[in-house]
Amino acid sequence: MAQRDELQQLPGPAGIIEACWENAESGRGQWPQPLVAVIAHPHPLYGGAMDNKVVTTLARMYRRLGVAAVRFNFRGVGASAGSHDQGRGEVEDMLAVVHWAQARAPGSALLLAGYSFGSAIAAAVSERAAARHLALVAPPVDRYPYAPGGDFSCPTTIVLGGVDELVAADAAAAWARQRSRVTGVIVLPKASHFFHGQLVALERELGTAVSAVLSADPS
Known part of the structure; x- marks a missing residue:
């Protein structure tokens, strides 16, 4: 039986990238081609890392859908080499992980989440790597550039917390609904930015949305 979680050290643009490959659960999500999801953690300067509870919840969700999941630490976090680069180098880190994951699972379709x-x-990263789906959880759309061309490059689901202390859910939802590639906006009324007590709801609602997108276009 294959080990579920495999810690890896990958070559990255700033040196070693620490990552964890999680195998899809067998018998789940019988998709026509293998799928792999790469998941990005929250801000490194505020304690973000690949073992964050939201990140591990997303990995579990993908596994249960029959999708292999990869969590990783950005440069300067955990065993990953380098130092924080204000988002620029972190994009390159994630691209390196994407390329590694696709080489490990040839022919797999890519899902992205953060x-x-x-x-x-x-x-x-979705602007530079062809993805089947993009999942954005608690995206601070007023602080970082999202969809710089006016829309996303693949079907996108956005999850917001109704009582998020850092992201105004109403404004973010209105912004998201103006993008035609956004296939769903999920607002969890009781969720804060940190999803305390709301991880089960997050996994359930986002998992349903991801499954629907994949089922609508299973190729």
């Missing part, structure tokens, strides 16, 4: 700061990085 939480808070990580959502901005995932959105930027």
